C-alpha cells in the first residue's frame with residue numbers, strides 16, 4: 001500500500017465515526033477499522049467525500065496502512081471490548097506505536113493497561129473525550145493522559161480536531177497513565193452536580209414561585225446572558241420551552257421523573273471516598289438520581305402518605321434573584337470540590353496535573369463549558385497550589401455576595417418540603433469549611449471512648465487517651 005494514514009480509528013459507532021470524520025475534515029488521512037466491516041463500509045459510502053479514508057477489513061490491513069509511529073484510536077464500548085481490541089492490536093504493533101483509548105474507561109483500567117503495554121514498548125494513552133457525538137464531529141474537549149513523550153507525536157493531531165477558544169485548542173497533556181481518564185471522570189461528576197443544581201432551581205421556581213415551564217425557560221435564557229452563562233443553562237431553557245406535540249403539554253411534564261445514569265458520576269464519588277475528598281455536591285446529585293429511580297420506595301411513600309409541612313411559609317425575598325444566587329454559589333462549591341479531587345488524585349498518583357489547564361480545556365467542546373471556567377483558570381494561574389477555589393478572591397466575593405439569598409432559598413425549600421439536596425449540602429459544606437470549630441472534636445471523644453482511638457489536643461502536641469472507665473483518672477500520653 002503506497003498511501004499511509006496519519007491516524008487510524010477502530011470502533012466506528014457514533015463516536016468513532018465522528019472522530020474519524022473530524023480528523024479527515026482537518027486534512028488527515030484516516031485509516032478505518034471496525035469489528036464488523038459493515039460500519040466501515042457505511043462510513044466510506046456516506047462520508048467518503050469529506051476527506052481521505054483508508055478502510056480496512058482486518059486488523060492487519062489497518063495496521064499496515066498507518067505511518068509510524070502508528071496512532072491507533074480505540075473508540076469501542078468501554079470495558080471488556082477495550083481489552084479485546086488491545087489484545088488484538090498490541091501483537092501487531094511495534095515499539096513506539098500508540099494505542100489511544102478515547103472511550104469512557106475507568107482510570108484504574110487505564111493505569112493497568114498502560115503498565116502492561118509499557119512493558120511491551122508500546123504507548124498507551126487513555127484520552128477523555130467530552131462533547132458527545134456533536135463534539136466528536138465538530139470539536140470535542142480532549143483530555144489525553146499516558147506518557148508525556150507520546151503527546152509530541154499525538155498532541156498536534158488531537159489539538160487540530162479539538163474545540164477552540166480564541167484559537168486555543170481544548171486539549172492538553174493532562175498527566176501520565178490514568179490522569180486523562182480521571183479528569184474526564186471528574187468532569188462528568190461535575191456535570192452531574194451542575195445538572196442537579198439546575199433541576200433544583202427549576203423546581204423551586206415552579207413550586208414556590210408558581211412559574212410555568214415556559215416562563216422558567218425565559219428566566220434561564222436571561223441567566224444565560226450573565227455569570228451563569230453555560231451550555232447546560234442554555235439547553236435547559238430549550239428543554240423547558242419544548243411542548244409535547246402529542247398532548248400539547250410542556251415536554252418536561254410528560255417525561256417520567258426517574259433520571260438515569262451510566263456510571264461516571266458514581267465512579268467519581270467512589271474515587272473521592274477512596275481519596276477522602278468531600279465531593280458532597282457530586283454525591284448528592286448521584287444519590288438524587290438514585291432516589292428518583294427508586295420506584296418501590298417512592299410508591300410506598302406515596303401510599304403511606306408521608307406528610308409534608310403543615311403550612312408552607314412564603315419565600316422572604318425576590319425568589320428569582322435569590323435562586324440565581326443559590327445556584328451560582330452551589331455551583332462554585334461543586335466545582336471547588338471537583339477540582340480538589342483532581343488535585344488530591346494528582347498528588348496521590350504523582351500526575352502533576354495543572355488544574356488551571358483543566359479549566360482551560362473545558363471552556364468549549366464539553367458539556368460543562370461555561371463562562372466562569374475563565375475565572376477558575378485565572379484563580380489557578382494566580383496560585384497553582386490554591387487549597388480551594390472558595391478562597392480565590394473572585395469566588396470568595398461571589399459566594400459571600402450570594403450567601404444571604406442562598407440561605408433564604410435553603411430555608412424556603414426546607415419549610416415548603418421541597419427537596420434541594422444540592423443547594424443545602426453545598427451550603428453545609430461552605431459552613432463546614434469556614435467553621436472555626438467543628439463538632440469533630442466530640443467525634444474524637446466518642447472514638448477514644450469506645451475504641452481507645454486516641455485524640456490530639458489543641459493546647460499541646462502528642463496523642464492522648466483518656467482512661468474512661470476509671471473515673472477521675474487523668475488522660476495519658478498514648
Ligand code: NBP
Pocket residue numbers: 010011012013014015016034035036039075076077078080081082084085102103104105129130131132133
Ligand atoms: P458504543 O459504546 O455503543 O460501542 C460500539 C462499538 O464498540 C462498535 O464499534 C462495536 O463494534 C464495538 N465493540 C463492541 Br460493543 N464490542 C467489541 C469487541 N469485543 N471487540 C471490538 N469491538 C467491539 O459506541 P459509542 O457510543 O460510539 O461510544 C464509544 C466510546 O465512547 C464508549 O467508550 C463511550 O463510553 C464513549 N463516549 C461516548 C459518548 C457518547 O455521547 N456516545 C460520549 C463520550 C464518550 P461492532 O460495530 O462490531 O458491534
